Amino acid sequence: MTTAAYQTTHLPANAGWLTRAEAWLDHKGKGAWIAAMVLGFIFFWPVGLGLLAYMIWSKRMFGKGCAQRKQHFQSHRHTAWAAMKPSGNMAFDSYKQETLRRLEQEQEAFESFLERLREAKDKSEFDEFMNEREKRAAASAKSVDEDA
Structure with missing residues (x-):
């Protein structure tokens, strides 16, 4: 299973486009968040400002949030796979x-x-x-x- 497919399977069935976009940006990392913010400022400045505020509020800008979440998802995937393997x-x-x-x-x-x-x-x-x-x-x- 690919990482992108893995992440979408852990979203609720009724996840909206905003939740899916957030998961996609988290999967891509901090650079994707910054690129989205810059594009937001270029095309319509309130969108860029909103993304900047959200990144600061959710600690995506200054913390290791995206990398930690990615590592967290990978460790859960490894744990789930290990549980299905035979023990001997x-x-x-x-x-x-x-x-x-x-x-x-x-x-x-x-x-x-x-x-x-x-x-x-x-x-x-x-x-x-x-x-x-x-x-x-x-x-x-x-x-x-x-x-x-």
Whole structure:
């Protein structure tokens, strides 16, 4: 897996373009942040000023923020990969494999439970809406009958 693909997999599914741009600039390093700031000043000065303020506020300008984050992501990737490698102990490896399989099944069961819960909530809200709509229609029909 490439580093860029790795970073995008650790972003939330609903990450906006701003979050993705920030992750991309962090991946490229401090030079990319400075280039973005300079381009911001060239094209529209408030953008450059905003980037400068953000870089100072988030400690990207004067700290080792980008490099530390990059190293942090790489160490997590190494840790995740090491956890998947066999240990050489067959008993432990089979236990680990069985535990992971059980956890995946539990996760699937929980996700399906949440889906059923959402569907039930949606159905109850829709039924409530339809009942209120029916009551309003009956009330308006009754008022029309009384007026006539």
